[in-house]
Amino acid sequence: MKRDHNAxxxxxxxxxxxxxxxxxxxxxxxxxEDTALHACFTWDDGEAAQQYRLLEARNILxxxxxxxxxxxxxxxxxxxxxxxxTKEGGGYRSIxxxxxxxxxxGQMLADAFVQFxxxxxxxxxxxxxxxxxxxxxAAEQDAQFKLQHAA
Numbered sequence: 709m710k711r712d713h714n715a716x717x718x719x720x721x722x723x724x725x726x727x728x729x730x731x732x733x734x735x736x737x738x739x740x741e742d743t744a745l746h747a748c749f750t751w752d753d754g755e756a757a758q759q760y761r762l763l764e765a766r767n768i769l770x771x772x773x774x775x776x777x778x779x780x781x782x783x784x785x786x787x788x789x790x791x792x793x794t795k796e797g798g799g800y801r802s803i804x805x806x807x808x809x810x811x812x813x814g815q816m817l818a819d820a821f822v823q824f825x826x827x828x829x830x831x832x833x834x835x836x837x838x839x840x841x842x843x844x845x846a847a848e849q850d851a852q853f854k855l856q857h858a859a
Contacts, residue, residue, distance in 0.1 A: 715744035769800045789815045790822075814855065821848045 723729050723737055738745035750756040769786045786800040789812065793799075806812040824844045831837055 711747050712744045716748060719743055719745050787816060790819050791815055817851055821851070824848075 719737065720729055720734070723733050725733070734745065735749070737743060738749050740746060750759055766788075769788075770784065772785045784803055787803055787806055788798060788800045789806070792801065801812065806816050821844070824841075828837075828841050828844065832841075
């Protein structure tokens with residue numbers, strides 16, 4: 709069954725209780741094959757278990773940190789670049805390898821700006837963050853300028 713964005717959204721709206729949607733309620737509702745939400749889930753338990761283990765592995769890779777030799781602050785030890793996520797199975801690279809390669813570091817910076825833009829869309833109604841978004845926009849313009857004039 710193909711996902712119908714509007715139908716899924718309508719079903720989620722119906723599941724709100726006191727303004728809150730509980731994930732357990734979504735799964736319970738989606739078990740019905742006649743719902744739009746049904747197509748959003750992996751119902752084969754073996755496949756779902758494998759997908760969950762992959763999610764757990766991604767979470768482990770995201771939270772494992774290392775210490776920067778220069779200032780003893782903790783940073784992520786591994787990073788997933790968009791260029792790696794387009795490959796079969798995706799993948800993570802060590803932050804040390806990424807930071808020591810101009811092209812990979814540039815990809816990580818581009819990915820960071822995409823994530824900032826996503827966060828900006830999510831929180832655009834919070835005026836208190838307007839200076840943050842201005843700083844991000846300025847940093848992105850600066851990075852693009854440097855990239856264009858590096859050659």
